[in-house]
Amino acid sequence: MLRLGLVGAGNFAAKHFAALQTLPERAEVTLIARGRVEEPFAPAPKVPVVRFEALAADPSIGAIVISSPNYLHRRHAEAALDTGKHVFCEKPLALSLDDADALMEAARRTGRVLMVGHLTRHMPLYAVAVEIVQSGRLGDVRALHATRWQTRDKALEWRMRPEQGGGAPFDLLLHDYDLVQWLCGAPHGVTAIGQKHALGAYERVTASFACPNEVLATVDGGFVLPSGASMTSSLRIVGSEGELYLETPGEEPIRIRMHGGEPETIPIDPERLGVDGLRTEFLEFFDTVAGRPWNRLLLEDARNAVAMASASLQAAQCGRAVTIVE
Numbered sequence: 001m002l003r004l005g006l007v008g009a010g011n012f013a014a015k016h017f018a019a020l021q022t023l024p025e026r027a028e029v030t031l032i033a034r035g036r037v038e039e040p041f042a043p044a045p046k047v048p049v050v051r052f053e054a055l056a057a058d059p060s061i062g063a064i065v066i067s068s069p070n071y072l073h074r075r076h077a078e079a080a081l082d083t084g085k086h087v088f089c090e091k092p093l094a095l096s097l098d099d100a101d102a103l104m105e106a107a108r109r110t111g112r113v114l115m116v117g118h119l120t121r122h123m124p125l126y127a128v129a130v131e132i133v134q135s136g137r138l139g140d141v142r143a144l145h146a147t148r149w150q151t152r153d154k155a156l157e158w159r160m161r162p163e164q165g166g167g168a169p170f171d172l173l174l175h176d177y178d179l180v181q182w183l184c185g186a187p188h189g190v191t192a193i194g195q196k197h198a199l200g201a202y203e204r205v206t207a208s209f210a211c212p213n214e215v216l217a218t219v220d221g222g223f224v225l226p227s228g229a230s231m232t233s234s235l236r237i238v239g240s241e242g243e244l245y246l247e248t249p250g251e252e253p254i255r256i257r258m259h260g261g262e263p264e265t266i267p268i269d270p271e272r273l274g275v276d277g278l279r280t281e282f283l284e285f286f287d288t289v290a291g292r293p294w295n296r297l298l299l300e301d302a303r304n305a306v307a308m309a310s311a312s313l314q315a316a317q318c319g320r321a322v323t324i325v326e
Helices: 011-021 052-057 070-082 097-110 124-134 167-171 174-184 277-289 299-318
Strands: 002-007 027-033 063-066 086-090 114-117 141-151 189-196 202-211 215-225 232-239 242-248 254-258
Touching: 002 011, 002 052, 011 027, 011 277, 027 052, 052 070, 063 070, 070 086, 070 097, 086 277, 097 114, 097 299, 114 277, 114 299, 124 174, 124 232, 124 242, 124 254, 141 174, 167 174, 167 202, 167 215, 167 299, 174 202, 174 215, 174 232, 174 299, 189 299, 202 299
Parallel strands: 002 027, 002 063, 063 086, 086 114, 141 215
Antiparallel strands: 141 232, 189 202, 202 215, 232 242, 242 254
């Protein structure tokens, strides 16, 4: 069994802890690191709370799960890797391409697993959509349009500071940027427009990515819904033979229509629909640590998602097309 340290004590740390509790045969959280060490971690008040430096130095810890704010990801991941620990890091990998590349080098240098939690790859609806596209049923992908709308009250202060959260591209739309490269391949350029929050980061961005094979993929979204509303997301994929539409929440979450035909709802096994993506993310992490092949959460893709977010911000700032650094 792998002994884990959990870094962070916020909402996502609690979600990570809950998912890990469903895998008692694979891992156990034995230490929590947070800034306010005098406060217990509410979901697990009996687990000792220490400073991050003490957790990273503890030789009994085999892996660290990073659920800290975005701007701390490089610091925490790099320190953990340098002390010989495997790392599961909540997305984004980092807030700059230089930091992402430094973390990739640290993982290579130490020989440890560094995996990033791009949750969309383990969400059942999106996984089904990708399977349909990869089966060839829609023909060649010609265009993609994704949206993700979150409530304004979720735009926490640190999220809306460019140097701490990175705004909507890094904290929210990264899900869809990663989906673009999963479905269309890594894009080579982007144009974008956006609206800024009072604290300086973009709270909404519309970005169009130029992908291989002349595919244009557009992602639109941000923190704009009123408080109390539910987050919504959608995905439309147009292929040479047909198109797919995914919407959440929705009574018919995935529909396809072959060109010239009638819309068809795709049935999804309720058991599969109920799969917890966070849980299966951790299963992939534990399997990779155990020496099994990497599956969906490839480190290179996490780095590319950072490159896409960075380029979209640059494009929105300068008002022209920007090349995405490979």
